[in-house]
Amino acid sequence: MNSISTQVSRPLQARKGYMGIYIHYPFCYQKCDYCDFYSEGIGPGKSDIEQELFDTYKKEFFLRLENSADLRDRKIDTIFMGGGTPSKASAENWNNLLSFFKKELNVTEDVEISLEANPEDLSSEFLIGLKQAGINRLNVGVQTRNHKDLHFLGRHYEKDKYEKIGEILSQSPIERVGIDLMYGMPDSNEDDFWKDLEYFTNLQLKHISLYSLTLEKGTAYSRNVKDKKTKAPNEEMQREILELLPRKMQDLGYIWYEVSNYCKENEFSRHNLKYWTYEPYLGLGPGAHGFLDNKRYGNPRNSSAYLKKPGAAVSEPVSPREEIALSLFRLFLPISLPSYLDAFLQKDKEQILKIISRFKERDLCEWDGNTFQWKQNALFLLDDLILELVSES
Incomplete structure (x- = not known):
């Protein structure tokens, strides 16, 4: 298979006048060994500073507005809550923040509002609350259903939630559901990955991201490999899987639109497309990056520093x-x-x-x-x- 052009009706075209918003929620149950995003493991409860963090998102917004006056003129057609684990925060706080954006900015009627979640946080009640808050796209970080591999990755997981994940996702009141899967763990079985893929494609999910395990500088996993405390990723398996995936996913009715991303027709992650197509986006929160007025900025990867000085990150031309x-x-x-x-x-x-x-x-x-x-x-x-x-x- 050399091309997927027959699956896409028209070529991507540069757009003007649009912008996205990215909000980084840094807290999670525990930081996974392979993760190089800014996150803080806080156990099963809510963060003591959750409310202060949500208030500070708004403070940073007004500070960014001072330096980019045309923010109010742009059409906001995507909002993405990433982390960390945004599903650890209350649906009420997300509802409040989204209402704030809709009041302050020109948010389009068809805005895509995505939230990243982990399986252990999902319940019918919580998903209903998210939908009522305006969230219309859910991305779940499953990674694998193999408990041995989850343990290797340093992930917190609840066995019963993973066993019921298909039921939870298929009954989700939020229709646009996607997942992340990972492959190439050193002692994993390739068949387990293909079984996971079959399991989730049978659910007819709208979007599937398929990532190989990588050694990211500064992570616990990278240090452990360097110190010979654990094995490096299985690169031979990764190459075999990566080579087979485009045809396999096309046969299953998915469009291959980025190296690691597949979707049903018209179900691209519109927000992620902004990153790949040079569109501006406002980044809020500790560890968040933004791209405004052809300049990039990166907020401090420290929640305490962020709360003290939101919006202090300097923008650099690109x-x-x-x-x-x-x-x-x-x-x-x-x-x-x-x-x-x-x-x-x-x-x-x-x-x-x-x-x-x-x-x-x-x-x-x-x-x-x-x-x-x-x-x-x-x-x-x-x-x-x-x-x-x-x-x-």
């Missing part, structure tokens, strides 16, 4: 060429490339087009002067190909 090369070209969708190259300097635009012509000569992509799309045989070369796009030659 290179459109580097940003777009590192993000847009991770997509396997057809892309109307000229609409994105408008942000480039003329010199950079000419260089990019020459490089893409070379990619076509190597049979790595489809390119007709307007629409660009990777072929599957570019998958295992992708990091190197993107570096070529970033380089000045």
